[in-house]
Each structure stands twice: as C-alpha cells, then as structure tokens.
Amino acid sequence: MRISSLRLQLLAWVVLPLAGLATINLWTSHRSALATADLVTDRMLLGSARAIAEQVAIVDGVLDATVPPAAIEMFDTGDRDSVYYHVETAGGRLLTGYPDLPEDTRQPSVEAVYRDQALRLLTFSHAVVGAGPDSPITVTVGVTMAGHDAMVKRLWLSAFAQQLALVAIAGIFVLLGLRRGLAPLIRLRDAVRSPRRSDLDPIEVPGAQSEIRPLIDALNAYMERVRAQMAAQRRFIANAAHQLRTPLALLSTQASYALRETVPDARQEALVALQTSSGKLARLAEQLLTLSRAEPGSRRPRADHVDLTEAARHVLETHAPIAIGRNIDLGLEEAGPVPVIGDGTMLREMIVNLVDNALRYTRAGGSVTVKLAATDGEAVLTVDDDGPGIPADERDHVFERFYRIVGSTEEGSGLGLAIVREVVENAGGRVTLGDGATGGLVVEVKLPLA
Numbered sequence: 167m168r169i170s171s172l173r174l175q176l177l178a179w180v181v182l183p184l185a186g187l188a189t190i191n192l193w194t195s196h197r198s199a200l201a202t203a204d205l206v207t208d209r210m211l212l213g214s215a216r217a218i219a220e221q222v223a224i225v226d227g228v229l230d231a232t233v234p235p236a237a238i239e240m241f242d243t244g245d246r247d248s249v250y251y252h253v254e255t256a257g258g259r260l261l262t263g264y265p266d267l268p269e270d271t272r273q274p275s276v277e278a279v280y281r282d283q284a285l286r287l288l289t290f291s292h293a294v295v296g297a298g299p300d301s302p303i304t305v306t307v308g309v310t311m312a313g314h315d316a317m318v319k320r321l322w323l324s325a326f327a328q329q330l331a332l333v334a335i336a337g338i339f340v341l342l343g344l345r346r347g348l349a350p351l352i353r354l355r356d357a358v359r360s361p362r363r364s365d366l367d368p369i370e371v372p373g374a375q376s377e378i379r380p381l382i383d384a385l386n387a388y389m390e391r392v393r394a395q396m397a398a399q400r401r402f403i404a405n406a407a408h409q410l411r412t413p414l415a416l417l418s419t420q421a422s423y424a425l426r427e428t429v430p431d432a433r434q435e436a437l438v439a440l441q442t443s444s445g446k447l448a449r450l451a452e453q454l455l456t457l458s459r460a461e462p463g464s465r466r467p468r469a470d471h472v473d474l475t476e477a478a479r480h481v482l483e484t485h486a487p488i489a490i491g492r493n494i495d496l497g498l499e500e501a502g503p504v505p506v507i508g509d510g511t512m513l514r515e516m517i518v519n520l521v522d523n524a525l526r527y528t529r530a531g532g533s534v535t536v537k538l539a540a541t542d543g544e545a546v547l548t549v550d551d552d553g554p555g556i557p558a559d560e561r562d563h564v565f566e567r568f569y570r571i572v573g574s575t576e577e578g579s580g581l582g583l584a585i586v587r588e589v590v591e592n593a594g595g596r597v598t599l600g601d602g603a604t605g606g607l608v609v610e611v612k613l614p615l616a
C-alpha cells in the first residue's frame with residue numbers, strides 16, 4: 167500500500183514505531199507492576215505474621231495464641247480478600263487457625279493453592295520465652311490474590327495511560343509541525359496559482375526552509391527559461407509578420423497593375439511577375455514552417471534512416487533548372503551512400519537551403535559543388551561555391567533568424583542558415599563556415615553516421 171499524503175506518511179513513520187515501543191514498554195511495565203505488588207504483599211504478610219507471633223505468650227503456664235484483629239484487618243483493602251493463618255508449636259501442635267493450611271518457610275513468600283483459591287503464603291518462626299520444647303513457634307499467614315491483582319492492574323493501567331498519552335501527543339506534534347513546515351509549500355502553491363501573477367515573475371516565498379528553497383529556485387529558473395522562450399517566440403512572430411507584409415504588399419500592387427493593364431502582352435507580363443512573387447512568398451512561408459517545426463519540443467523528433475547522398479542528389483535535380491538558368495556548374499561528388507539518422511524532411515530542407523544559398527550568391531557562370539563523405543564515423547556534407555563568401559566577423563551572425571548581411575542584393579529572408587543550424591543541431595551534428603579554395607564559401611555539415 168502506498169500512502170500519498172505526506173502527513174499520513176510522517177504520522178505513520180513516527181506513530182507506528184512509537185506505538186511498537188510503547189507495546190514493548192507495556193510488557194515490561196506489567197512485569198514491574200507485578201514485582202511491586204509481590205513485594206508489597208510480602209511485606210504485609212510478614213508484618214501480619216510478626217504481629218501474630220508477638221502475641222503468643224505463656225498465660226497461666228499454657229502457651230496461648232490470641233490473634234490480634236489488626237493482623238487480619240491490615241489486608242482489608244476493599245478487594246474482599248480472604249486471610250488464612252495458623253500458629254503451630256515446634257512439635258507441630260496447632261495453637262490456633264486452620265490446621266490444613268500449607269506451610270512454606272521460604273522467603274519471600276510463595277504462591278499456593280488452598281480451598282481452590284490461589285494464595286500468597288508466608289511462614290514465620292518466632293521464639294517464645296519460657297515455652298520450652300514448644301519454642302520456636304511458627305506462624306503461617308496466607309492471603310488470596312484479589313488485592314494483589316487489583317494493585318497490578320492499577321499500576322499497569324496508569325503506565326498504559328501514560329504511554330497512550332505519549333503516542334497521542336507525539337502524533338499531535340507531528341501534525342502541528344507538519345502544518346507549520348508545509349505552510350511555505352502551500353504559500354508556494356498559492357503564489358504559482360495566483361491570477362495576479364503576471365509575465366512569469368520570479369516567485370518569492372518568505373520563510374521558506376532550506377529544503378524548499380531549491381524547489382523555488384528551480385521553479386524560478388524554469389520560468390525564466392520559459393519567459394525567454396516566449397520572448398523569442400514573440401520576436402519571431404513579429405519578424406515573420408514583418409517579412410510577410412512586404413511581399414504581400416508587392417503581390418497586391420502587381421495584381422492591381424495586371425487588372426489595370428489592357429494590352430494582353432503587358433498583362434501577361436504582369437501576371438508572370440505576380441506568379442513569381444507568390445512563389446517566393448510560398449517559399450518564405452515554407453521556411454517559416456520548417457523553422458517552427460525544427461524548434462526543439464515543437465514535435466517529436468523523428469529518427470529516420472536517411473541517405474544523405476540520395477537526399478543531396480534529389481535536391482540537385484530539383485535545382486538543376488536554376489543552375490542552368492544562371493549558367494552555374496552544379497556538381498555532386500560522392501562515393502556511395504552516407505547514412506545518418508534524423509528527420510528526413512528536415513535534412514532535405516537543410517540541403518535545399520545550402521544549395522539555394524550557393525546558387526543565389528554565386529555569380530552567373532560560377533560553380534557550386536556538393537560533396538559527401540563518410541569519414542571517421544562522421545557524415546560530412548560540404549557545399550562549396552565560388553561566390554563572395556562570408557566575412558569572418560559575419561559568420562556567427564548569419565545563423566541568426568532573419569539576419570541578412572547588409573547589402574545582400576539577392577532576395578531572401580535571412581532564415582536559410584538559421585534553418586540549417588537548427589536542423590543540424592537537432593540531428594546531433596554541427597555546421598561550420600569556411601573559405602573555399604577559389605575564394606567562395608564552404609559550408610561544412612558534420613553529422614553522426616547511422
């Protein structure tokens with residue numbers, strides 16, 4: 167059974183062992199109550215026997231044993247005990263009392279059975295001056311156990327009550343302590359829940375114990391991260407909207423222009439321009455979508471087996487018309503499959519962005535080469551062009567979202583390299599920019615081999 171309440175758990179941990187201890191203690195206290203009652207009864211028996219013995223004397227030449235009432239009455243404790251006694255001479259002659267009462271000279275007293283009752287019994291011997299061979303006399307006194315047992319019960323009950331009180335008090339203190347101890351946690355809960363809290367402000371819980379502090383700190387650190395992420399998200403959306411606004415305005419202008427145009431050829435031209443613009447817009451939307459999908463935590467990371475060579479070949483095929491259009495020598499250098507694990511669509515999109523950049527920023531008539539290799543357990547993809555390259559001090563920035571190098575004349579949104587980095591890092595790899603042999607840019611992507 168699992169107890170999910172902290173209160174009950176602690177209570178169980180404190181009260182159950184305590185109750186166990188109390189039980190053991192009850193057993194020992196029963197024994198000690200018994201020992202006490204035995205001792206008290208023995209003292210009374212001895213006192214009674216002495217009192218009787220002292221009254222035995224020679225009266226008119228005969229041994230006389232008159233039992234003083236006090237010797238019997240001292241057992242009258244309200245428990246209706248019966249007292250038995252007898253007094254005998256040294257020769258075994260009964261002077262007074264019950265003749266068949268057993269005798270036992272052992273000290274302390276013993277328990278015996280007489281007339282079907284349990285007795286505590288004690289025999290005391292006493293010398294009587296002038297009694298001759300009749301001395302010493304023996305006095306035996308026995309008493310039933312009611313008083314004795316009542317005493318045991320009373321002693322034991324009071325011990326029991328004390329133990330019970332102790333366990334109950336411990337339980338109450340545990341609950342009180344918990345209530346005090348848990349108060350900061352409850353305040354923390356209320357602070358987190360409070361509708362007045364705005365913008366994930368750090369939570370303050372005054373009086374929180376050192377065990378709870380780390381929880382609050384972790385919570386605050388977590389909220390700080392979420393806040394940073396939310397801010398980045400907001401910036402991204404603002405940027406995206408801004409990026410979409412310009413081409414949309416252009417599209418609208420081109421549409422009205424086409425509508426106004428009456429000369430078929432000119433109208434045709436305007437419509438072609440419109441189509442080109444909407445294609446670019448679609449591409450931008452696609453990039454935004456890719457980026458949002460590549461965002462960590464946006465969807466379950468996929469682990470496809472992807473052949474990078476195959477993916478690159480496919481991308482080169484789709485981009486061949488552009489290369490031909492700009493008279494660029496677009497080539498692939500490969501030596502067989504390069505298997506990696508990752509999201510197939512994303513990896514392809516990554517290659518698309520690299521090839522797209524290379525084709526875009528290389529002058530007409532230049533060359534772009536995509537190379538694939540599997541070396542030292544790593545998949546290496548390089549895209550080499552002979553364009554202007556990227557200055558060293560810009561190389562960190564070009565990976566930022568929406569970042570474009572000032573003066574970039576080509577159309578673009580600044581998302582391409584951001585997508586590349588996001589995808590590569592998601593697949594556990596890294597991307598670096600370098601100088602090409604002929605002065606252009608070399609982008610090198612390294613991924614773990616499958």
Ligand SMILES: Nc1ncnc2c1ncn2[C@@H]1O[C@H](COP(=O)(O)OP(=O)(O)O)[C@@H](O)[C@H]1O
Nearest residue numbers: 523524527555564570571578579580581582583
């Ligand atoms: N192959 C390249 N050669 C030269 N400059 C490049 C190349 N690729 C990217 N850049 C520079 O890096 C910037 C960021 O690239 P990217 O993120 O793809 O955005 P975009 O291409 O939309 O401008 C570009 O504006 C461009 O100036």
Ligand SMILES: [Mg+2]
Nearest residue numbers: 523578582583
């Ligand atoms: Mg680009």
